Amino acid sequence: MRHYNFTEIEKKWQGIWDKEGTFEVKERPGVDKDYILIEFPYPSAQGLHVGHPRSYTALDIVARKRRREGKNVLFPIGFDSFGLPTENYAIKTKTHPKVVTEENIRHFTRQLKSIGFSFDWSRAVTTSDPEYYKWTQWIFLQLFKKGLAYKKKMDINFCPSCKVGLANEEVVGGECERCGAPVVRREKEQWMLGITKYAQRLIDDLDELDFIERVKIQQVNWIGRSQGANIYFPIQDTDEKLEVFTTRPDTIYGATYMVIAPEHPLIDRSRDRLENYEAISEYRHHAKHKSDFERTQLVKDKTGVRLEGIMAFNPISEEEIPIYISDYVMMEYGSGAIMAVPAHDQRDFEFAKAFGERILQTVSGDPVDEKAYTGDGKVINSPLIDGLSVDEAIKKMVQIIVERGLGEEKIQYKLRDWIFSRQRYWGEPIPVVHCEKCGVVPLPEEELPLILPDVESYETTEDGSSPLAAITDWVNTTCPSCGGSAKRETDTMPQWAGSSWYFLRYLDPHNDKALASDEAINYWMPVDWYNGGMEHTTLHLLYSRFWYKFLYDIGVVPTPEPYAKRTSHGFILGENGEKMSKSRGNVINPDEVVRNYGADTLRIYEMFIGDFEKTVSWSMNGVAGAKRFLERVWNLQSMMASESKNYSKDLELIIHQSIEKVGKDYEHLKGNTAIAQLMSLTNAYYQKGSITRGELEVLLLLLNPVAPHMSEEIFENLGNREQISQTKWPSFDREKTLEDQVELPVQINGKVRFRMVFPRGMDKSLVENELKESSDYKSYTEGKTLVKIIVVPDKLISVVVK
RNA sequence: GCCGGUGUGCUGGAAUCGGCAGACAGGGCGGACUCAAAAUCCGUUGCCAGCGAUGGCGUGUGGGUUCAAGUCCCACCACCGGUACCA
Numbered sequence: 100m101r102h103y104n105f106t107e108i109e110k111k112w113q114g115i116w117d118k119e120g121t122f123e124v125k126e127r128p129g130v131d132k133d134y135i136l137i138e139f140p141y142p143s144a145q146g147l148h149v150g151h152p153r154s155y156t157a158l159d160i161v162a163r164k165r166r167r168e169g170k171n172v173l174f175p176i177g178f179d180s181f182g183l184p185t186e187n188y189a190i191k192t193k194t195h196p197k198v199v200t201e202e203n204i205r206h207f208t209r210q211l212k213s214i215g216f217s218f219d220w221s222r223a224v225t226t227s228d229p230e231y232y233k234w235t236q237w238i239f240l241q242l243f244k245k246g247l248a249y250k251k252k253m254d255i256n257f258c259p260s261c262k263v264g265l266a267n268e269e270v271v272g273g274e275c276e277r278c279g280a281p282v283v284r285r286e287k288e289q290w291m292l293g294i295t296k297y298a299q300r301l302i303d304d305l306d307e308l309d310f311i312e313r314v315k316i317q318q319v320n321w322i323g324r325s326q327g328a329n330i331y332f333p334i335q336d337t338d339e340k341l342e343v344f345t346t347r348p349d350t351i352y353g354a355t356y357m358v359i360a361p362e363h364p365l366i367d368r369s370r371d372r373l374e375n376y377e378a379i380s381e382y383r384h385h386a387k388h389k390s391d392f393e394r395t396q397l398v399k400d401k402t403g404v405r406l407e408g409i410m411a412f413n414p415i416s417e418e419e420i421p422i423y424i425s426d427y428v429m430m431e432y433g434s435g436a437i438m439a440v441p442a443h444d445q446r447d448f449e450f451a452k453a454f455g456e457r458i459l460q461t462v463s464g465d466p467v468d469e470k471a472y473t474g475d476g477k478v479i480n481s482p483l484i485d486g487l488s489v490d491e492a493i494k495k496m497v498q499i500i501v502e503r504g505l506g507e508e509k510i511q512y513k514l515r516d517w518i519f520s521r522q523r524y525w526g527e528p529i530p531v532v533h534c535e536k537c538g539v540v541p542l543p544e545e546e547l548p549l550i551l552p553d554v555e556s557y558e559t560t561e562d563g564s565s566p567l568a569a570i571t572d573w574v575n576t577t578c579p580s581c582g583g584s585a586k587r588e589t590d591t592m593p594q595w596a597g598s599s600w601y602f603l604r605y606l607d608p609h610n611d612k613a614l615a616s617d618e619a620i621n622y623w624m625p626v627d628w629y630n631g632g633m634e635h636t637t638l639h640l641l642y643s644r645f646w647y648k649f650l651y652d653i654g655v656v657p658t659p660e661p662y663a664k665r666t667s668h669g670f671i672l673g674e675n676g677e678k679m680s681k682s683r684g685n686v687i688n689p690d691e692v693v694r695n696y697g698a699d700t701l702r703i704y705e706m707f708i709g710d711f712e713k714t715v716s717w718s719m720n721g722v723a724g725a726k727r728f729l730e731r732v733w734n735l736q737s738m739m740a741s742e743s744k745n746y747s748k749d750l751e752l753i754i755h756q757s758i759e760k761v762g763k764d765y766e767h768l769k770g771n772t773a774i775a776q777l778m779s780l781t782n783a784y785y786q787k788g789s790i791t792r793g794e795l796e797v798l799l800l801l802l803n804p805v806a807p808h809m810s811e812e813i814f815e816n817l818g819n820r821e822q823i824s825q826t827k828w829p830s831f832d833r834e835k836t837l838e839d840q841v842e843l844p845v846q847i848n849g850k851v852r853f854r855m856v857f858p859r860g861m862d863k864s865l866v867e868n869e870l871k872e873s874s875d876y877k878s879y880t881e882g883k884t885l886v887k888i889i890v891v892p893d894k895l896i897s898v899v900v901k
Numbered sequence: 902g903c904c905g906g907u908g909u910g911c912u913g914g915a916a917u918c919g920g921c922a923g924a925c926a927g928g929g930c931g932g933a934c935u936c937a938a939a940a941u942c943c944g945u946u947g948c949c950a951g952c953g954a955u956g957g958c959g960u961g962u963g964g965g966u967u968c969a970a971g972u973c974c975c976a977c978c979a980c981c982g983g984u985a986c987c988a
Contacts, residue, residue, distance in 0.1 A: 313905055320904055323987065345988060358988095401986090427986045437988045445902095446986055513987055633905095633982075670982095707926070709914055713906090714981070718913065720927050727941095728926085734941090763917095772915065775925035782925090785942085844921045849969060851921055889968055894920050897968045 103733040105697030109808040113215055121824060122166075122217040124173050126622040133170040134623050135162045136602055136662075138631035138639075139177040139224075141594075142203035144188050147210040148679065149687045149717060153705045154630050154668040157768045159216045160706070160804040161628065164765050166217075167828040173623060174217055175605040177224035178204050181232075182594035186525035190557050196525040200227055210690060214698045215807055217824075224604045226597030231604060232527040233548035234614040235596050238646065240530060240541050241653055247293040248519065250539065254387070255522075257285035257563055284387050285563065290520035290529060290590060294645045298322050298512040300659075301644060310665040311712075314636050321637040323513025328497050330506035332357060332438065334369070335410045335419060341365060344433035344511050347443065348500060349492035351415045352481040353461040354438035357422045358403065358450065360430040361386040365422075366406070374408040379424060386426045401427060401450040413438075414505045415483070415496075425450065431515055442467045462489060517642065519593060524557045524566040526591030534578035534585035543579050551591075565589045598639055599646040602626055602661065614655070621657055629662040630768075632670075640665070666768060669713040676716045687717050699806035700726040706770025706805055728774075729809060731781055732802065736813060740789035747791065751835055753783050754797055758831035761801045770805065777802055792817065800829050845870065846897045847879045855896075863890040870896060 116122060126132075137158050140151055162174040180200045189196040204225060211218070224231055242248040260280035294301075302322050305315050327346035334341060341357060359365055361383045370376055382404045403425030410419045427446055428437055441451035442460040448471040451458050460467050464476040478484050483499060484492045500506045520529065530542040530549045542549060552573045554566045567589040568574060578585035600614070606623050607615035631640070640662075647661040672678055673685030680686065692701045704725035709715040746754050757780045764773035780798055784790050796817065803810040803823045814823050841859050843866075844851045853875040857866055867888055870876050876898070886899040 316905065317983070321984085325987075327988085343988080347988080425986095427988095429987070432987045439988085444988070446988080449986095511987080637983080707913090713914095715913075718927075721913065724926055730941090771913095772925080775915075778925055842921090846921085846969070854921085887968070889920095891920055891969095895969085897920080899968050 103730055103809070105699065105729075105809070106694075108812045109213075109215065109693075109698050112808045112811050113212060115822075116215075116217070117212075117220075120221070121822075122174065123219050123221050124171055126619060127171050128622065130171045131169070132623055132627075133162075133165050133172045134602075134626045134628075135165075135172060135174045136626045136629045137176075138629075138635065139179050139598070139601060140207060141179045141182060141184070142200060142207045143184055144199065144203055145681075146203075146206055147689050148671075149689050149692070149705070150671045151211075152214055152689060152701060153671060153708070153711075154632075155211075155214075155216055156702045156705050156805070157668065157711055157770055158628070158630050159702075160765050160770060161768075163217055163804040163807065163824065164762070164828055166824065167826060169827075173222075173605070174219060175222045175224075175602075176211065176216070176218040176220065177222075177601055177605065178207065178226065179594065179598050179601070180204065180225050180227040181526045181592075181597055183523065183525070186523060186557055189525070195553070196557065197227070200225075213693050214689065214701060217807075222605050222608050224601060224608050226601065227525075229548040229550055230609070230611070232551075232597065233611075234604065235527050235592065235600070236530045236542075236547050236549060237544060237614065238600060238650070239527075239592070239596070240544060240547075242292060242649060243531065243541050245649075245653070247296065247649065249291055249293070250288050251291045251516075252286055253289050253518070254284040255287045255289070256282050257287075258282055287522070287563065289518050292517040292519045292645075294517045294642070295512055295514050297645050297648055298324065298514050299510075300648060301514075301641065304644075304648075304660055308660060308665070309663060311667060314633070314640070314665055314667060317633075317636045318641055321514065321641065325511050325513075327509055327511060328500055328506050329434070329509040330414070330438065330500055332414060332420075333412045334365075334422075335412055337369075337409075339365070339368065341411055341422070341436050342434040342506075343436045343438045344509055345438055346511075347440065347489075347493070348496040349478060349481075349484065349487075349489055350440040350443050350461050351413065351438065351496060353440040353442045353459045354413055354416070354420065355418075355441065355451070355457040355459055356420050356439050357411050358425050358428045358437050358439050358447075359422060360428040360435040361424050361426055362430040363424065363435045365436075366424065369406070369409055372408045373406055375404070375406075379404050379406065382424060401425060401446070401453050403427075403450065403454065405454070414503075415499075421456070423450075423454070432513065433511055441471065443471050443473055445471045445473070447471070517595075517645075519596070520590035521593050522563055522565045522589075523591050524551075524554060526593065527551070527596055528567065529588040529590055529592060531588045532576055532578060532585040533588065534581060534583060536583055537578055537580045537585075540578055540580045540585065546579075549587075565591060567591070595639060595642050599643040600650070602629075602643075603650075603656070620655075624656060625658045625660060626662045628664045628666070630666045630668060633667045636667075666712075668711055668768075669709075669715060671708070672714060672716045674717050674719065679717075692722060696722055696726045697729075697808075699809045700729055702805050703729060703774060707774045709771060711768040711770065728778055728781070729806060731785070732798065732806075733809065733813065735781070735784055735790065735795055735798070736816065738784065738788070738790055739792060739795050739817075741791040743791040744793040744796075745791060746793055746797070747787075750783060750787065750790075750794055752838060753780055754794065755831040755835040757801060758797070758829050759833075759836050762828065765804060774805065797829055799823060800826060841893050843893070844895045845876070846895065848899060849897075852879055859893055861892075863892065866890050866892075866896065870898075 135158050137155050162172050166172045185196050185199055189199050226232060239248060258280055302319055302324060305318060325346050327344055328348045329342055329344055330348065331340040331342055366379060373379060403423045406422045409422060411422050413420050428435065439447040439450065441447040441456060441458040443462060458467055459480060461478060461480050462472060462476040463479050464472045464474050475489050478487050478492045484495050487495060497508055528549045528551050530547060532540050534540050552570055554570055557566050574587050574589060576585055576587055603615050603620065606619040610616055643661060647656060648659060650656045651659050673683060675685055677683055677685060689701060700722060704722045707725055708721060757776050760776045761773045784794065799810040799814050800823060811823050837859060839859055840856050842854050842856050844854050855870065855873060867890060880900050883900040886901055889897040
């Protein structure tokens with residue numbers, strides 16, 4: 100027998116799978132489909148991280164197993180290739196992002212293929228390919244037509260030194276990540292997508308889905324639904340009203356002042372009447388230059404300015420109350436104004452203390468001298484609702500407010516609309532033009548894709564616009580509507596755009612008539628199982644559910660939800676327990692592991708490393724252990740002493756148990772315990788010293804999804820014509836997974852004192868009788884009073900004595 | 902702060918429903934093979950006491966429920982992730 104030459108074996112089988120198209124699939128009406136999806140990688144210049152193969156292997160195992168169970172399995176791969184890191188890398192190395200991307204994809208493809216995943220490579224998609232982004236642009240146009248894509252003026256992070264708009268993650272401690280200059284907020288017209296219109300459905304439809312609980316919880320909390328009321332507070336001596344949202348209308352008598360966000364439009368509207376406009380503008384100016392970071396550092400120190408010269412009117416207590424601006428009130432949430440109830444809201448309390456405002460308790464409970472009282476109690480100091488509980492008072496007050504025309508019931512979400520434009524080059528151009536006469540005009544669908552033009556430089560222009568703005572002959576165009584002169588939109592889409600629908604393109608990747616054919620969509624959707632990182636829970640996962648629901652509404656897809664099931668994997672850290680990074684010098688390159696130990700070893704180790712959902716540290720010793728296991732399996736070939744297809748009596752139990760456990764564990768992404776079981780089975784074979792062909796083959800059949808190259812090779816060495824990938828997944832006999840005799844521990848007063856052997860399934864009373872006869876029992880209970888005996892069938896016996 | 906999660910030998914980690922804690926690995930120690938080493942194979946390995954049989958202790962801490970708790974309940978501590986004054 101030759102030694103285990105993994106390099107040769109792996110190259111051979113990868114060649115066979117490639118040549119034979121082993122894992123390529125078509126729709127097969129009438130055959131059960133299974134769509135298994137992993138998050139496609141971002142092809143970074145660093146290449147594959149050892150974290151990628153962890154989740155890819157786990158789902159590859161499921162795919163390989165389910166194919167052998169007769170399912171028509173789609174397990175695709177692609178590349179999420181637009182995005183900021185590539186653009187920045189391109190700027191640094193002065194290479195076109197397209198070239199960088201192509202190189203990276205080649206690199207990733209080679210790496211992924213070297214690990215032997217059973218992807219259907221014929222369906223690979225690349226989001227930066229015009230054939231692909233044609234349909235990303237098409238979806239945008241549909242959103243635009245339905246009013247879900249709109250323009251809005253808003254503040255962005257801007258680096259005055261680099262003259263570039265920055266993503267939140269590029270702002271570190273209030274400074275620009277690249278040059279260290281302080282970041283400012285700058286107003287910019289941005290494209291927005293109306294995801295908030297879908298907020299309620301995005302919560303409600305989670306009920307039906309098989310998502311791991313913490314994903315559901317995080318999405319629900321992120322969307323952040325709260326129920327309350329909008330109430331209008333008149334401004335004295337004007338027709339103006341200040342709208343506030345509150346979840347606690349019961350406390351309205353305690354609303355002793357109001358606060359509006361620094362950006363609130365009331366300020367400009369009331370300019371003439373404000374006696375301290377200068378102080379107010381200064382505060383506004385200051386707030387504008389504060390980064391998000393600074394705002395969050397000053398949680399305790401409430402700042403603000405009172406609007407001198409105008410007063411609001413509390414429509415229920417009928418008192419005149421002052422108005423302040425303060426940056427603890429956010430323009431993006433609710434109406435950008437609050438009624439402040441210092442007695443029952445901690446932030447309002449802190450502000451009232453700082454500005455000497457009146458604190459009126461309206462719910463009985465702890466006194467409100469030191470802090471706000473937020474608990475339950477009876478309503479006090481509130482003539483219309485005194486004596487009610489908080490819940491009753493909320494209902495009653497809402498009723499009063501509605502009856503008197505002072506406001507309405509309101510449901511408010513934390514979720515904000517999706518800021519969809521980027522002043523960047525490496526993204527999908529937004530397919531609209533700006534016409535002086537017609538306004539914003541969408542491109543006709545026949546003109547898609549709107550190709551991203553080449554530019555000289557990828558740097559943002561002077562005023563912070565996208566590099567596209569500098570290409571005047573591209574920007575200047577004609578209006579599709581009136582034929583007059585018009586300018587193209589120069590913003591591009593965010594990286595999230597392409598990844599919001601890629602799973603649909605896999606179904607029919609070369610279709611130029613539609614994003615995918617109806618036949619393909621109807622056959623394959625929804626995705627049966629989607630695995631990805633927890634970090635994508637509130638952005639990518641939510642965004643793609645939103646797009647899919649939209650496509651459902653316009654009749655493109657047949658189901659309201661894209662993913663039937665969602666699971667999530669943990670990170671892999673370096674050997675020292677820290678995040679892998681070049682600067683820490685703890686990066687493990689999967690290529691080296693494949694070269695030195697083989698792909699099968701890498702796959703085994705990635706699965707054996709620990710609980711799939713948890714964060715784990717890499718260990719080179721662990722890799723060596725995985726290799727040792729595979730060597731032991733390889734060497735079993737010389738231990739095969741019989742051509743019999745049968746299992747010997749003494750191995751029957753562990754073999755049937757292994758078939759049961761390994762299959763179940765693979766399905767639950769518990770590769771670690773599945774492999775532990777296969778190790779135990781291998782150890783049992785070594786104990787025995789010689790095995791039959793049937794025994795060796797069943798191990799290979801079970802091992803195949805994790806170590807496909809080696810298992811196929813040995814299977815072929817045994818003279819089999821067919822490949823394991825064409826065999827049926829083995830079945831087990833339930834009766835044979837159970838032992839005939841069971842050893843029961845006997846606890847006396849909670850401590851295991853001795854053990855007794857009984858036939859499996861023996862009647863409780865017979866067990867009890869036999870127990871009482873035993874000498875061990877007698878010696879432990881002598882001179883004591885028996886209280887009770889508990890027999891848990893085939894598990895244990897518990898005796899209580901006094 | 903809030904939300905979510907985690908805490909088990911020297912290390913990574915096992916332990917369907919509340920039923921023998923430590924499976925399976927790594928590392929250590931001992932042995933076989935070898936001139937020797939590596940590799941391989943076999944044995945051993947939670948901690949404390951004891952030559953031993955054995956006994957005691959033991960799943961972050963403190964309490965509780967139970968015949969029985971890593972698992973359930975209450976209070977707390979530490980760490981990790983998400984989020985940022987959400988009215």
